[in-house]
Amino acid sequence: MSQQYNPVIGLEVHVETNTKTKMFCACSDDYFGKEPNTHTCPVCLGLPGALPFTNEEAIEKCMKIGLALNCKVAESSLFERKNYFYPDLAKGYQISQYRWPLCVGGSIEVTGKNGKKSTIRINRAHQEEDTGKLTHVEGRTLIDFNRSGVPLVEIVTEPDFTDTEQIRDYAKQLREIFRNLGVSNADMEKGDMRLEANISVRPVGQKELPNYRVELKNINSFRFMVAAVEFEIKRQIEALESGETLHQETRGWNEAKHETYLQRSKEEANDYRYFPEPDLPSLAVDRDLVKKLQEEARAALPQTKVDNLVKTYGISQESAVTMIRQGSDPFFEELVAKLGQTGISSQIVASMIINKKIDWQDLSTDDVVKQLKAQASQTALSSDQLEKAIDEVIADNEKTAADYKAGKENALQALIGAVMKKTSGRADAKQAAEIIKEKLK
Ligand code: ADP
Ligand code: MG
Ligand code: ZN
Numbered sequence: 001m002s003q004q005y006n007p008v009i010g011l012e013v014h015v016e017t018n019t020k021t022k023m024f025c026a027c028s029d030d031y032f033g034k035e036p037n038t039h040t041c042p043v044c045l046g047l048p049g050a051l052p053f054t055n056e057e058a059i060e061k062c063m064k065i066g067l068a069l070n071c072k073v074a075e076s077s078l079f080e081r082k083n084y085f086y087p088d089l090a091k092g093y094q095i096s097q098y099r100w101p102l103c104v105g106g107s108i109e110v111t112g113k114n115g116k117k118s119t120i121r122i123n124r125a126h127q128e129e130d131t132g133k134l135t136h137v138e139g140r141t142l143i144d145f146n147r148s149g150v151p152l153v154e155i156v157t158e159p160d161f162t163d164t165e166q167i168r169d170y171a172k173q174l175r176e177i178f179r180n181l182g183v184s185n186a187d188m189e190k191g192d193m194r195l196e197a198n199i200s201v202r203p204v205g206q207k208e209l210p211n212y213r214v215e216l217k218n219i220n221s222f223r224f225m226v227a228a229v230e231f232e233i234k235r236q237i238e239a240l241e242s243g244e245t246l247h248q249e250t251r252g253w254n255e256a257k258h259e260t261y262l263q264r265s266k267e268e269a270n271d272y273r274y275f276p277e278p279d280l281p282s283l284a285v286d287r288d289l290v291k292k293l294q295e296e297a298r299a300a301l302p303q304t305k306v307d308n309l310v311k312t313y314g315i316s317q318e319s320a321v322t323m324i325r326q327g328s329d330p331f332f333e334e335l336v337a338k339l340g341q342t343g344i345s346s347q348i349v350a351s352m353i354i355n356k357k358i359d360w361q362d363l364s365t366d367d368v369v370k371q372l373k374a375q376a377s378q379t380a381l382s383s384d385q386l387e388k389a390i391d392e393v394i395a396d397n398e399k400t401a402a403d404y405k406a407g408k409e410n411a412l413q414a415l416i417g418a419v420m421k422k423t424s425g426r427a428d429a430k431q432a433a434e435i436i437k438e439k440l441k
Contacts, residue, residue, distance in 0.1 A: 005201040005240065007233045008209060009161035012196040013174055015153050016130060017061040017183045022149040023129040024052030024095060024280075031146035032190055044149035046090030051279050054079075058151035059102065059127060059283065060293060061183040065153055066103025066125040067297040068177050073290045077102045079127075079277040084270050087143060088132040096154075098274040101126035102283070108173065112166035120170060121158040128152050153183075159198065159209060164226045171195060171222050173302070179327075180300035188220055195225050200246070201236045215250045216260065228253040232260050305329065313346035319354060328353050331360040338369045344376070381426050386419075389427065390435050393418045405440050412436065 019029045025043035042050035063073050078100040081093040106122030130150040135142045155174070161167055175193060178186040186193040196217050200210035214232060219225045232251070239246055248266040253259075298304050302324060309320035309329060313336060323329040332353055336346050352358045358368055381389070393415060394401045400418075404411035412433065419432045 003241070004204040005237045006204055007162055007229075008159045008200045008202055008213075009167065009229065010159035010198045010213075011155075011157045011161065011167065011170065012198070013155045013171070014194045014196075015065070015155070015174075015178055015184050015186060016192045017058055017065075017151045017153055018185070019055055019057045019061065019151055021055055021057075023055050023058055023127070023151040024149055025050075027149065029150055031150065034146055036142070036144035036146060039146040040148070045145055046092070046148075052095065052277075054280055054283070055151060060289070061151070061181070062102050062125060062127045062153045063285075063290065064181050064293050064297045064300075065155065065178070065183060066106065067290070067294045068181060068301060069103075069106040069108055069122045069125060069155065071103035071106030071122055071125055073103055073285055073293075074100065075285060076100070077127075077283040077285065079280050080274045081277050082128075082272045082274055084272060086131070087141065088134050088148070090132070090145065090148065094128060094131065095277055095280070096128035096274075097126035100282075102285075108170065110161075110166045110169045110173070112169070113163045118160070118162075118166065120160045120166070123156045123158050125153055125155045128154055159200075159213075164229050167197065167229060168222055168226055171225065176302055177300070180302065180305065180324075181297065182300070188222070191220070195219055195222075197225065197229055197232075199229060199232045199236070201233060201240065210246075212246045212248045214246070214248070214260075217250055217252060217263065219253050224253055224255060227255075227258065228260055231258070235260065309333075313350070315347045315350045319347065319350040322354050323350060326354070328360045331365060334365045335360075335368055338365050339372065344372060379426060380428075381423055383431075386423070386427055386432065387435060389419055389422045390432060390439065393422060394436070394439060401440055404436075 021027060022029050022039075022044055025041050027039045027041050027044055031039045043052050066073060077097065079095050080098045080100075082096045082098070083093040085092055101124040103125040104123070106125070107119050108122065109117055110120055111117055130147050130152045132143050132145040132148040135144065157170075161170070175186040178184040178193065184192050188194070196215060196219070198213045198215050200213045202208075202210045214236065216225075216228050216232060219228055231253075236246055249262060250264040251260040252263050254261050299308070305324050306317060306320045309315060309323070309332075310317055313332075320329070323332055332350060335353075335358075336349055339349065349358070353360050360368070363371075397415060397418060400411045400414050404415065415436050416429055416432050419427050419436070420429065
């Protein structure tokens with residue numbers, strides 16, 4: 001009988017956070033689709049003597065991400081230089097974090113195959129900077145430094161994944177968290193969010209981690225990631241079964257051939273010679289700020305948002321989930337606030353948004369308020385209809401009417417209630433009260 005193997009997988013996710021300026025200079029962070037090399041300065045071009053300074057907004061966004069993933073924010077944190085040579089990195093080193101990351105030790109629950117829930121430990125969420133972008137055309141390579149120095153957060157998990165459903169769920173949850181926190185659009189096609197997986201397999205029952213791992217790099221969709229990891233698990237098991245020894249290496253994904261291919265073996269692995277960045281001060285983290293960010297992070301978490309909508313507006317869980325997924329929940333909240341006491345229930349507003357009866361993507365809430373009020377006045381009762389309804393209610397409730405005549409004030413409320421019910425809430429309660437009083441004088 002052949003040996004059974006279990007996959008061991010750890011993920012590294014990079015996300016570009018959207019800030020006004022780049023991580024260590026004053027260049028605009030809004031570089032996507034812009035003329036090459038127009039968003040640059042001596043700092044992000046890596047010119048000699050240029051001095052970096054730290055972007056506070058980026059640091060706060062990194063902390064928010066860490067807090068949303070249940071990490072602890074360090075008391076203090078320090079940038080380090082990760083040294084390597086590549087043309088997209090003009091300085092010859094990337095400013096990153098290594099021994100003193102900003103956020104450490106988090107966790108997240110994921111759903112895997114057969115709906116099984118498990119906990120993935122987050123090792124760290126640290127701050128670094130993006131590199132320039134290389135484009136290869138007709139045997140030449142072009143460099144665009146607009147992306148150089150854009151704030152980049154790296155989130156590293158422990159090797160806790162055991163199947164690709166968990167990976168898909170994790171990546172989706174992360175994307176939702178980034179969007180809810182407002183720290184990134186996390187658009188994989190634009191490279192806002194990038195995934196790397198480390199994969200090994202071990203015999204069932206083995207406790208120690210395998211002494212090798214294969215790193216899958218440059219994968220730009222959830223679907224390719226899942227396919228590449230599935231392929232790699234199979235490839236590694238087959239290799240071990242045929243007696244091969246596996247080594248540490250980096251592989252890429254060939255979508256056309258539907259297979260992974262070797263990019264770099266361990267012999268060529270980098271030694272980054274990390275050392276503290278001498279041009280930047282260490283970060284001392286303000287605990288009150290952490291507390292504030294913690295609350296914001298919690299409020300943006302998908303489940304917390306659902307709970308809050310349900311509790312605040314009395315709408316169904318399902319409606320809340322749908323609106324959050326659509327991104328229509330801020331519109332809903334604004335609209336409900338503006339509608340105020342018009343008697344249109346929050347659930348009806350939610351249903352109208354979900355069923356596209358309200359065009360929340362193209363209209364402003366003010367437009368919609370006008371529309372709904374106009375509709376409501378059209379469906380209001382004519383005074384003839386109201387009088388007829390009141391006559392019927394009095395006829396159907398002789399005893400209550402008699403009670404009111406005999407001086408029982410709360411009998412009036414019962415009659416008004418009956419009128420509202422009969423008219424499906426379209427009657428004006430005040431007007432109804434006047435008419436009832438008149439009739440029972
Ligand atoms: P590096 O600095 O080389 O990227 P890390 O220690 O940061 O190395 O680990 C990178 C990723 O590899 C982490 O997500 C970790 O969980 C994962 N990993 C470590 N060992 C293994 C293993 N044996 N199999 C699969 N993944 C692993
Ligand atoms: Mg790493
Ligand atoms: Zn710059």
